[in-house]
Amino acid sequence: MKQTRVVDVLESxxxxxxxxxxxxxxxxxxxxxxxxNDGSTIKSVQCVLEDGTIDKTITDHxxxxxxxxxxxxxxxxxxxxxxxxxxxxxxxxxxxxxxEKLKKTILSPKRHSLETLREQAHLRIRTNTFGAIMxxxxxxxxxxxxxxxxxxxxxxxxxxxxxxxxxxxxEAFKVTNFDLNNVPKNxxxxxxxxxxxxxxxxxxxxxxxLEGETYAMGLGQIYTFGPTFRAENSNTSRHLAEFWMVEPxxxxxxxxxxxxxxxxxxxxxxxxxxxxxxxxxxxxxxxLIEEDKKKPQAxxxxxxxxxxxxxxxxxxxxxxxxxEAIEILKNSKPNKKKKFKYLIEEWGADLQSExxxxxxxxxxxxxxxxxxxxxxxxxxxxxxxEDGKTVRAMDILFPGIGEIVxxxxxxxxxxxxxxxxxxxxxxxxxxxxxxxxxxxxxCTHSGFGLGFERLVLFVTGMSxxxxxxxxxRTPLNAEF
Amino acid sequence: MKQTRVVDVLESxxxxxxxxxxxxxxxxxxxxxxxxNDGSTIKSVQCVLEDGTIDKTITDHxxxxxxxxxxxxxxxxxxxxxxxxxxxxxxxxxxxxxxEKLKKTILSPKRHSLETLREQAHLRIRTNTFGAIMxxxxxxxxxxxxxxxxxxxxxxxxxxxxxxxxxxxxEAFKVTNFDLNNVPKNxxxxxxxxxxxxxxxxxxxxxxxLEGETYAMGLGQIYTFGPTFRAENSNTSRHLAEFWMVEPxxxxxxxxxxxxxxxxxxxxxxxxxxxxxxxxxxxxxxxLIEEDKKKPQAxxxxxxxxxxxxxxxxxxxxxxxxxEAIEILKNSKPNKKKKFKYLIEEWGADLQSExxxxxxxxxxxxxxxxxxxxxxxxxxxxxxxEDGKTVRAMDILFPGIGEIVxxxxxxxxxxxxxxxxxxxxxxxxxxxxxxxxxxxxxCTHSGFGLGFERLVLFVTGMSxxxxxxxxxRTPLNAEF
Numbered sequence: 001m002k003q004t005r006v007v008d009v010l011e012s013x014x015x016x017x018x019x020x021x022x023x024x025x026x027x028x029x030x031x032x033x034x035x036x037n038d039g040s041t042i043k044s045v046q047c048v049l050e051d052g053t054i055d056k057t058i059t060d061h062x063x064x065x066x067x068x069x070x071x072x073x074x075x076x077x078x079x080x081x082x083x084x085x086x087x088x089x090x091x092x093x094x095x096x097x098x099x100e101k102l103k104k105t106i107l108s109p110k111r112h113s114l115e116t117l118r119e120q121a122h123l124r125i126r127t128n129t130f131g132a133i134m135x136x137x138x139x140x141x142x143x144x145x146x147x148x149x150x151x152x153x154x155x156x157x158x159x160x161x162x163x164x165x166x167x168x169x170x171e172a173f174k175v176t177n178f179d180l181n182n183v184p185k186n187x188x189x190x191x192x193x194x195x196x197x198x199x200x201x202x203x204x205x206x207x208x209x210l211e212g213e214t215y216a217m218g219l220g221q222i223y224t225f226g227p228t229f230r231a232e233n234s235n236t237s238r239h240l241a242e243f244w245m246v247e248p249x250x251x252x253x254x255x256x257x258x259x260x261x262x263x264x265x266x267x268x269x270x271x272x273x274x275x276x277x278x279x280x281x282x283x284x285x286x287x288l289i290e291e292d293k294k295k296p297q298a299x300x301x302x303x304x305x306x307x308x309x310x311x312x313x314x315x316x317x318x319x320x321x322x323x324e325a326i327e328i329l330k331n332s333k334p335n336k337k338k339k340f341k342y343l344i345e346e347w348g349a350d351l352q353s354e355x356x357x358x359x360x361x362x363x364x365x366x367x368x369x370x371x372x373x374x375x376x377x378x379x380x381x382x383x384x385x386e387d388g389k390t391v392r393a394m395d396i397l398f399p400g401i402g403e404i405v406x407x408x409x410x411x412x413x414x415x416x417x418x419x420x421x422x423x424x425x426x427x428x429x430x431x432x433x434x435x436x437x438x439x440x441x442x443c444t445h446s447g448f449g450l451g452f453e454r455l456v457l458f459v460t461g462m463s464x465x466x467x468x469x470x471x472x473r474t475p476l477n478a479e480f
Numbered sequence: 481m482k483q484t485r486v487v488d489v490l491e492s493x494x495x496x497x498x499x500x501x502x503x504x505x506x507x508x509x510x511x512x513x514x515x516x517n518d519g520s521t522i523k524s525v526q527c528v529l530e531d532g533t534i535d536k537t538i539t540d541h542x543x544x545x546x547x548x549x550x551x552x553x554x555x556x557x558x559x560x561x562x563x564x565x566x567x568x569x570x571x572x573x574x575x576x577x578x579x580e581k582l583k584k585t586i587l588s589p590k591r592h593s594l595e596t597l598r599e600q601a602h603l604r605i606r607t608n609t610f611g612a613i614m615x616x617x618x619x620x621x622x623x624x625x626x627x628x629x630x631x632x633x634x635x636x637x638x639x640x641x642x643x644x645x646x647x648x649x650x651e652a653f654k655v656t657n658f659d660l661n662n663v664p665k666n667x668x669x670x671x672x673x674x675x676x677x678x679x680x681x682x683x684x685x686x687x688x689x690l691e692g693e694t695y696a697m698g699l700g701q702i703y704t705f706g707p708t709f710r711a712e713n714s715n716t717s718r719h720l721a722e723f724w725m726v727e728p729x730x731x732x733x734x735x736x737x738x739x740x741x742x743x744x745x746x747x748x749x750x751x752x753x754x755x756x757x758x759x760x761x762x763x764x765x766x767x768l769i770e771e772d773k774k775k776p777q778a779x780x781x782x783x784x785x786x787x788x789x790x791x792x793x794x795x796x797x798x799x800x801x802x803x804e805a806i807e808i809l810k811n812s813k814p815n816k817k818k819k820f821k822y823l824i825e826e827w828g829a830d831l832q833s834e835x836x837x838x839x840x841x842x843x844x845x846x847x848x849x850x851x852x853x854x855x856x857x858x859x860x861x862x863x864x865x866e867d868g869k870t871v872r873a874m875d876i877l878f879p880g881i882g883e884i885v886x887x888x889x890x891x892x893x894x895x896x897x898x899x900x901x902x903x904x905x906x907x908x909x910x911x912x913x914x915x916x917x918x919x920x921x922x923c924t925h926s927g928f929g930l931g932f933e934r935l936v937l938f939v940t941g942m943s944x945x946x947x948x949x950x951x952x953r954t955p956l957n958a959e960f
Contacts, residue, residue, distance in 0.1 A: 003732055005632060005700065022732035023700070024921045038731070039699035040632060067921035069732070094732070095892065095922030107920055122691075122913040123920070125698030134699060138634040145625050152485060152520060154618040159951045160640065160707045161653070161684075161722050163958040173641070173655050173677070175684065177711045180671050183660050191660050197653070197711055197721065199956035204641075204655065211602075211951060211960060218605030219519035219614060220485065220503070227640045227706065231657045231677055241677065242641050251518070252483055252502035252549070252574070412575065433602040433960055440587055440603070441504045441547035442575030471639045471691060476679035478643040480691060480913055 003069075007040040010084065012074060019086060020071045021045060022094065024126060027109065028062050033079075034088075036070060039125075042132050042279050046077065046085040058091050065097030065107045065126075114467055121471050121480055129287060132280035133460050133468055136273060140456060143272035144225055144246055147265055153221040153248060158208030160227065163200045164430055171231040172203035173241075204229035208247050209447060210381070210434050213410060216249040216445055217437045223248040225452070233475050237464040238402065240453060242473040249447035255383075255392040255409040258446035259369050262396055262405050263317050266367075266455070270309050273459050281306055281459075288461045305461045308399075317367040317396065320359070323347065325370055328363055329355050350377045353402050360397045368397045380420045382408040394448070401458050407448025414438035483549075487520035490564065492554060499566060500551045501525060502574065504606060507589065508542050513559075514568075516550060519605075522612050522759050526557065526565040538571050545577030545587045545606075594947055601951050601960055609767060612760035613940050613948055616753060620936060623752035624705055624726055627745055633701040633728060638688030640707065643680050644910055651711040652683035653721075684709035687929060688727050690861075690914050693890060696729035696925055697917045703728040705932075713955050717944040718882065720933060722953040729927035735863075735872040735889040738926035739849050742876055742885050743797050746847075746935070750789050753939050761786055761939075768941045785941045788879075797847040797876065800839070803827065805850055808843055809835050830857045833882050840877045848877045860900045862888040874928070881938050887928025894918040 003022050004012070012019075023038030023045075035044035047070050049059070062068065069092040077085040097107070106112045106120045106127065117124040124130040145155065161175050177197035178184070186192040193201045208224040215222045224247045231241065248261065273281065285305035292300040303311060320328075329335055329344040334354075342352050351370075360368050371394040375384060382391035396405035411417045417438055421428060428435060456468040466472035471480045483502050484492070492499075503518030503525075515524035527550050529539070542548065549572040557565040577587070586592045586600045586607065597604040604610040625635065641655050657677035658664070666672040673681045688704040695702045704727040711721065728741065753761065765785035772780040783791060800808075809815055809824040814834075822832050831850075840848050851874040855864060862871035876885035891897045897918055901908060908915060936948040946952035951960045 007632070022923070024697075039634075039701075065920045067731075067923040094924065095918070095920075097920040102920060105916070105920065120913075122694040122916060123698075125695050131698060134636070134695070135634055138629075138636070141635045141637075142625055142629045145622055149618075149622045152487070154519075154615055155621045156614070156618070156950055157621075157707070157724055159722060159953060159958070159960065161709070161953050161958055162960070164960065171657075173657055174660065175653050175655060176660070177651075177653055178660065180654065180656070180658065180660070180663050183663070197713075197955060198953065198958035200958060202958045214602040214960075215605050215614070215950060217504075218603075218611060221519075227637070229641070233677075242639060244637055251547075433600075436585070436602060438575070440545045440575075440577040440582060440585065443502070443547040444574065470636055470695065473639060473641050473678065475677060478639075478641055478678035478680060478682045480639065480642070480644065480694075 005040040006036065006038045006043065006045045009045050009074065009086070010041065010043055010082070012084065015074055015076060015084070017074055018071065018089075019074050020069060021047075021086065022069045023067070025062060025064050025066045025068060025097075027064060031059060034062060034068070034070070036068060037131075039131060042128055042135075042283050043082075046079065046082055047072065047088050048085055049088050053088060054091055058093060061093045061096045062091070063097050063099050063102070064109050065102050067094035068092065069094055114464065118466055118472070125470070128283060130467075132283050133456070133462065134470065135280050136277050136284075136460055137456050137468060139276050140269055140273055140459060141225070141452075143269040143276075144452075146272070147268045148223045148248065151221070153223045154215075154219045156208075156212060156215045156219075156222045156224050157226065158205065158211040158215075158224050160205050161198070161202050162205050163198065163202050164210065170206050172206050173229050173231045175202045175204055206230060207245070207449060209249065209449065210431070212247055212249040212447065213445065214433065214437055216251045216447070217441065217443075220252075221248070221250050235475050237466075238454070240465055240469065240472055240474060243465075243469065244452040246450040246452055247447060249445065251443055251445045253409075253446045254444050255371060255394060255446055258407055258409060258448060259317075259319060259371070259394055262394075262407065262448050262450075263369070266396070266405075266450075267313050269455070270312055270459060274306065274309055274313075281309075284460050284462075308461075309459065312367060315366050317369050318364045319369045319371065320364070322370055322373045322390070325351070325355075325359060328359065332358060332363070334358060348374050348376065356397045356402050360399050360402075365399075367399070370395050370397065378408070380424050380426060381410050381417070383411045384416055384420075392446075398454070398458055401454050403451075404454045404458065405448050405450045407446065409444065409446040412438060412442045412444055414442065485520040486516065486518045486523065486525045489525050489554065489566070490521065490523055490562070492564065495554055495556060495564070497554055498551065498569075499554050500549060501527075501566065502547070502549045505542060505544050505546045505548060505577075507544060511539060514542060514548070514550070516548060517611075519611060522608055522615075522763050523562075526559065526562050527552065527568050528565055529568050533568060534571055538573060541573045541576045542571070543577050543579050543582070544589050545582050547574035548572065549574055594944065598946055598952070605950070608763060610947075612763050613936070613942065614950065615760050616757050616764075616940055617936050617948060619756050620749055620753055620939060621705070621932075623749040623756075624932075626752070627748045628703045628728065631701070633703045634695075634699045636688075636692060636695045636699075636702045636704050637706065638685065638691040638695075638704050640685050641678070641682050642685045643678065643682050644690065650686050652686050653709050653711045655682045655684055686710060687725070689729065689927060689929065690911070692727055692729040692927065693925065694913065694917055696731045696927070697921065697923075700732075701728070701730045715955050717946075718934070720945055720949065720952055720954060723945075723949070724932040726930040726932055727927060729925065731923055731925045733889075733926045734924050735851060735874060735926055738887055738889060738928060739797075739799060739851070739874055742874075742887065742928050742930075743849070746876070746885075746930075747793050749935065750792055750939060754786065754789055754793075761789075764940050764942075788941075789939065792847060795846050797849050798844045799849045799851065800844070802850055802853045802870070805831070805835075805839060808839065812838060812843070814838060828854050828856065836877045836882050840879050840882075845879075847879070850875050850877065858888070860904050860906060861890050861897070863891045864896055864900075872926075878934075878938055881934050883931075884934045884938065885928050885930045887926065889924065889926040892918060892922045892924055894922065
């Protein structure tokens with residue numbers, strides 16, 4: 001089935017030569033102009049029917065949503081909006097689309113809310129907005145791989161189903177092969193997990209970090225990029241029960257190196273999007289401008305989408321210690337005027353989204369890296385500072401998104417780690433293998449996790465995380 | 481922490497200049513020669529201690545497995561086996577490794593069986609064999625992304641947790657947030673899934689194909705690359721409960737195009753490995769040669785590892801219809817002499833591993849693409865041929881591996897698909913969204929799935945699939 005993709009047709013200079021394109025009808029004007037889109041680009045190619053060339057038995061089926069194979073010659077376009085168009089010589093209807101049935105779907109040519117589009121997540125990919133988002137998602141994914149591979153990191157597939165639940169990153173889903181009507185019990189009446197598929201209690205991973213660390217201790221520099229899961233009942237525009245995470249882990253790297261890497265990495269990926277997704281970004285930028293027109297002046301964005309991306313590239317991320325951040329927040333207007341829901345009164349307070357947003361959007365007005373958090377509000381594996389009360393943690397906060405990266409230098413000292421685990425009642429037997437990395441050739445090492453969907457949110461300018469993943473999983477929702 | 485990676489040191493020509501490398505001790509000979517490896521390459525750098533330069537309090541800790549930061553100058557090496565070496569000026573012990581404790585691990589410098597290595601999967605990455613395998617795995621992963629991105633395919637993250645269980649690719653694991661001690665029931669005594677996290681019964685995906693098809697109907701050409709799961713009690717050297725699969729799906733592509741794509745894709749990825757993993761392949765090749773020396777002549781490999789890979793590149797995959805294959809098998813020696821466990825008596829028989837291996841390894845002696853299988857032994861979504869009894873399925877069979885790819889042209893006709901589903905008792909309500917792709921602009925389309933670990937098996941020459949994934953999940957095993 002010889003064919004040319006629309007993206008190539010639109011760039012082609014092979015005028016007067018025959019060409020075949022396959023795609024779906026986006027519009028059919030005046031029984032004459034077909035806009036045909038094949039997903040290769042946000043642009044459609046205009047296919048022009050001369051009077052009488054195409055039989056009515058065919059043209060009757062040229063409706064929005066129909067799949068066509070169009071053959072013709074490439075010509076310079078006289079209309080505006082495109083350089084070239086196809087003068088049609090023949091059309092094959094691959095698949096029709098009954099206009100009456102189509103009316104009940106989001107493919108019908110009228111405005112549909114993002115919520116309605118979510119309910120038809122299997123069809124929304126045929127809209128301009130979701131085509132643009134998902135092409136960007138694909139390119140951003142590739143940029144992530146390219147960045148790490150160019151920098152000699154090895155990609156590691158850490159396990160999805162895991163028996164280790166001690167990481168404490170959040171509530172985990174159970175994975176089982178039991179008949180839920182008849183869960184086997186042992187003599188003492190407890191569930192007999194030795195009879196389950198894996199012979200033990202298992203769940204879906206909340207992070208590949210701990211396994212990633214063991215690989216960094218062999219390969220030196222690794223990254224993961226895979227799905228992670230949280231069984232948390234958070235019905236917000238920023239949480240998913242299933243999301244993709246990128247987690248690099250680097251041996252012989254301290255927190256400064258970790259911050260350098262995270263910043264360099266994010267900038268590379270954003271630059272890649274600007275370089276490779278110009279049309280899709282232009283479309284999404286315009287979409288936001290149109291959205292903003294409906295809002296009061298004060299709520300409109302200060303920058304266009306691409307200006308916002310360029311701003312990130314051109315400015316250093318502001319590095320601020322937790323202690324400094326607390327001082328800024330304590331003395332801030334919203335704190336003094338009691339506008340924060342959670343007032344900042346003393347060192348040690350956990351930062352809420354409102355505080356992060358104040359720091360990023362009002363105070364510094366740029367991406368911020370907060371570091372050296374109180375040990376008590378961070379995970380057990382983070383390296384304790386010499387002060388005995390802070391750990392070498394870092395969070396990267398982005399305007400409009402909040403936390404996009406969370407990372408740390410890891411506690412490399414066996415005894416300190418054991419003490420921390422004991423204090424938190426994490427049994428050593430569960431993490432014997434993790435502790436082994438500290439027993440045999442432990443070293444300074446660091447890593448971070450980047451929530452991929454939050455990055456896609458930032459780059460596309462979308463505001464609900466359910467709109468940047470193909471089939472979102474959230475409380476009460478696992479359709480498709 | 482300024483450092484140079486070993487892979488770069490070994491290529492460097494900055495003689496007499498200072499250099500710092502960090503890594504783990506692989507050996508320490510004559511209190512003088514440290515082989516230091518950092519995972520960046522299979523090769524270690526030789527670090528030479530002049531008498532008295534380094535204090536005994538330091539050298540006492542230079543044991544196998546210890547992590548060191550070594551500073552010195554790069555010099556031409558007088559010894560054989562390396563071009564350059566580091567003349568050490570100072571050493572920092574990052575993490576020691578108690579030789580007594582190390583003895584109980586696979587890090588101890590003696591031969592360990594692959595089975596023992598599996599039990600310490602968190603440490604095996606520090607061995608030459610697993611370093612080589614996992615670097616190859618990373619490069620092969622990247623080659624997959626590069627191939628599809630270069631060819632304008634979009635990467636799609638299909639869901640891992642899914643409510644749709646109708647694909648029939650195999651038994652699925654359940655995903656739940658229920659307290660297994662107290663599963664809620666409704667009035668009729670059935671499990672009340674409306675009370676579970678997703679409000680319905682959910683499981684781990686066995687394939688992203690159906691969701692992938694919906695995206696191909698919008699983006700034109702897509703691929704997935706992610707984890708898939710089978711709750712099958714297959715304790716073999718070729719099955720995993722959790723494995724990674726690559727699944728491209730292409731609109732406006734028939735089975736011939738699908739076969740062309742699969743062959744071109746596999747060759748690209750293998751070529752990439754040959755071009756980018758020479759040292760690791762040489763090591764693995766030599767490992768096989770050594771293994772073979774222990775075997776009787778008749779069981780030894782006919783080709784070296786790299787010759788085998790080149791053979792695949794240089795030969796067309798043999799395309800054979802199922803009907804032809806049955807004729808060949810019926811008339812084969814092992815069939816006539818009743819050596820097959822399952823004798824081939826008539827058209828319609830499902831092919832077993834022994835038959836596939838005969839075709840690939842004895843008859844054709846090259847990769848084989850079998851196509852046009854009997855409809856009865858293949859999935860409901862495969863396109864029915866005009867003969868009414870075969871479907872446009874294809875399997876790619878590789879020597880030593882068996883099936884590495886399974887694919888098909890998809891049934892694009894709504895009515896045929898509905899009839900097939902009805903005959904197999906697959907409820908339309910469960911796949912309403914899948915059927916929608918046939919209602920609105922359906923088209924000829926095709927795709928396939930490649931079992932990534934089987935590809936890694938083939939390229940590394942390993943024989944157990946548990947040795948080509950970092951932390952294998954199999955019946956009764958989900959450690960780490």
